[in-house]
Amino acid sequence: MEELFIKGCVKKTPEYTEAHFYNIERRHGKMDTIAAISTPMGEGAIGIVRLSGEQAVPTADKIYAGKRPLMEVDSHTINYGHIKDPSTGETIEEAMVSVLRAPKTYTKEDIIEINCHGGLTSVNRVLQMALKHGARLAEPGEFTKRAFLNGRIDLSQAEAVMDLIRAKTDRAMNVAMNQVEGRLSNQIQTLRQKLLETVAHVEVNIDYPEYDAEEMTLEMIREKGTEVAEGVQQLLTTAHQGKILREGLSTVIIGRPNVGKSSLLNSLVHENKAIVTDVPGTTRDVVEEYVNVRGVPLRLLDTAGIRETEDIVERLGVERSRKVVKDAELALLVLNYNEALTPSDEELFKLIDGQDAIIIVNKTDLDKKISLDEVRQLAGDQPVISTSLLQDEGVDQLEEAIRTLFFEGEMEGGDMSYVSNSRHIALLEQAKSYVEEALSAAESGMPIDMVQIDITRAWEVLGEVIGDSVHESLIDQLFSQFCLGK
Numbered sequence: 001m002e003e004l005f006i007k008g009c010v011k012k013t014p015e016y017t018e019a020h021f022y023n024i025e026r027r028h029g030k031m032d033t034i035a036a037i038s039t040p041m042g043e044g045a046i047g048i049v050r051l052s053g054e055q056a057v058p059t060a061d062k063i064y065a066g067k068r069p070l071m072e073v074d075s076h077t078i079n080y081g082h083i084k085d086p087s088t089g090e091t092i093e094e095a096m097v098s099v100l101r102a103p104k105t106y107t108k109e110d111i112i113e114i115n116c117h118g119g120l121t122s123v124n125r126v127l128q129m130a131l132k133h134g135a136r137l138a139e140p141g142e143f144t145k146r147a148f149l150n151g152r153i154d155l156s157q158a159e160a161v162m163d164l165i166r167a168k169t170d171r172a173m174n175v176a177m178n179q180v181e182g183r184l185s186n187q188i189q190t191l192r193q194k195l196l197e198t199v200a201h202v203e204v205n206i207d208y209p210e211y212d213a214e215e216m217t218l219e220m221i222r223e224k225g226t227e228v229a230e231g232v233q234q235l236l237t238t239a240h241q242g243k244i245l246r247e248g249l250s251t252v253i254i255g256r257p258n259v260g261k262s263s264l265l266n267s268l269v270h271e272n273k274a275i276v277t278d279v280p281g282t283t284r285d286v287v288e289e290y291v292n293v294r295g296v297p298l299r300l301l302d303t304a305g306i307r308e309t310e311d312i313v314e315r316l317g318v319e320r321s322r323k324v325v326k327d328a329e330l331a332l333l334v335l336n337y338n339e340a341l342t343p344s345d346e347e348l349f350k351l352i353d354g355q356d357a358i359i360i361v362n363k364t365d366l367d368k369k370i371s372l373d374e375v376r377q378l379a380g381d382q383p384v385i386s387t388s389l390l391q392d393e394g395v396d397q398l399e400e401a402i403r404t405l406f407f408e409g410e411m412e413g414g415d416m417s418y419v420s421n422s423r424h425i426a427l428l429e430q431a432k433s434y435v436e437e438a439l440s441a442a443e444s445g446m447p448i449d450m451v452q453i454d455i456t457r458a459w460e461v462l463g464e465v466i467g468d469s470v471h472e473s474l475i476d477q478l479f480s481q482f483c484l485g486k
């Protein structure tokens with residue numbers, strides 16, 4: 001595999017970004033023309049086959065017949081015509097064809113979008129025709145990869161394009177949209193610029209040791225370093241929520257057998273996903289569902305009821321549940337209103353101690369046998385909600401409790417500049433510790449060039465967020481997770 005390790009030169013001015021993209025482009029040589037179906041695989045009103053690359057227009061012209069050849073039409077126009085098989089002259093589709101000429105396009109290359117009748121056979125036939133006449137089938141995410149390699153967007157923006165497609169709530173979508181538009185990129189650039197200024201200052205100090213700027217340099221490192229550390233920290237504080245918005249809050253439903261755990265999952269999903277019976281121990285395996293509760297995306301796990309048991313199969317389920325509870329970010333503990341608390345219930349309270357949890361007292365339609373005082377005492381700060389899932393009561397209050405827990409103290413529709421991606425979070429953590437090391441090294445009177453190493457590392461690590469210095473294999477891996485045709 002071709003080695004592509006784009007390294008930044010710290011002495012360069014902010015124009016370095018352009019230089020790097022240019023570098024990547026050169027290494028890749030001229031890019032060929034790619035084609036893919038860019039709409040979902042299935043029946044629809046319209047299906048789009050997209051081409052990108054130098055030969056996009058001539059390739060399309062080979063299979064297109066309209067009033068004028070596409071070579072002659074204005075850029076950013078859509079043109080009615082027919083797609084034909086040039087070897088037989090047979091018409092295979094009626095289409096509208098968009099011609100979008102570089103550089104003002106998604107990929108910064110010439111783009112052709114063939115809008116076909118949205119049937120699987122139709123779009124496939126058009127794609128095959130394009131492949132037969134000069135285009136290569138695109139890899140997943142290759143259009144967006146080109147947008148990145150050609151310098152229209154940086155890596156964090158490209159990653160956000162993917163988040164945009166996958167967003168399961170409005171809020172997650174807003175976060176992704178902000179990132180596509182470069183909000184995170186700008187913040188990262190600002191932080192890097194500060195580090196660059198510091199490095200430049202240190203350089204001067206090293207190059208002219210007789211010019212005693214030692215004290216000034218230290219002062220600058222303290223000032224800029226602190227600013228950067230704070231900036232990175234600010235981004236990281238949004239990371240927890242951002243990550244949840246992007247990946248979902250892992251939520252586990254626990255409780256003794258037969259209390260109504262699977263019923264709860266079904267209520268929140270508004271569908272019968274999990275099997276509900278009056279036989280204790282119905283749920284044997286962990287059931288996973290994705291649900292949007294008032295803007296909070298939950299990855300909901302239903303578990304086997306937890307109790308001491310002789311049944312080997314059931315015990316395996318119980319063991320797994322215990323582990324799942326440890327890994328979860330939110331626990332929903334279900335109790336039975338119609339039964340007194342048991343030692344197993346108390347065990348469960350211990351299991352969720354110190355964790356985000358909501359206690360649900362279910363089956364309020366039956367006679368009260370539980371002591372709510374006892375429940376509240378065991379629950380401590382954790383909210384307690386009463387429900388009758390059978391009669392669909394209390395679900396609203398539960399949903400509200402989940403929403404409050406998640407969005408507490410946060411302004412609705414406020415600053416959407418969340419960091420949501422694990423890769424970005426890890427890099428920001430690294431950058432933070434490098435800056436902190438630089439700061440403490442500067443304080444403890446380490447030689448200035450040692451301090452400079454840490455600052456340079458922080459600068460590089462931040463650069464990886466936006467793809468300014470990343471290994472090609474990482475780029476390949478990131479884009480391969482995209483949809484075909486994106």
Ligand SMILES: Nc1nc2c(c(=O)[nH]1)N(C=O)[C@@H](CNc1ccc(C(=O)N[C@@H](CCC(=O)O)C(=O)O)cc1)CN2
Pocket residue numbers: 103104105106113152
């Ligand atoms: N038909 C169609 N619809 C689509 C897309 C597409 O590729 N084709 N998109 C694909 O995801 C999204 C739109 N995203 C796009 C982002 C940038 C540019 C673009 O041409 N940017 C140029 C010029 C901008 C301008 O004219 O101001 C640029 O940034 O230089 C196009 C689409 C959603 N809808």
Ligand SMILES: Nc1nc2c(ncn2[C@@H]2O[C@H](COP(=O)(O)OP(=O)(O)OP(=O)(O)O)[C@@H](O)[C@H]2O)c(=O)[nH]1
Pocket residue numbers: 255256257258259260261262263264275276277278279280281282283284303304305362363364365366387388389390391
């Ligand atoms: N009366 C009454 N019955 C309920 C209520 N919620 C659930 N049930 C019933 O309780 C029984 C057990 O419900 P499930 O949801 O299967 O309970 P579970 O906790 O998942 O049980 P296991 O998977 O066996 O651990 C079923 O017969 C439900 O119909 C309720 O609010 N009131």
Ligand SMILES: [Mg+2]
Pocket residue numbers: 261262263274275276282283302303
């Ligand atoms: Mg169950």
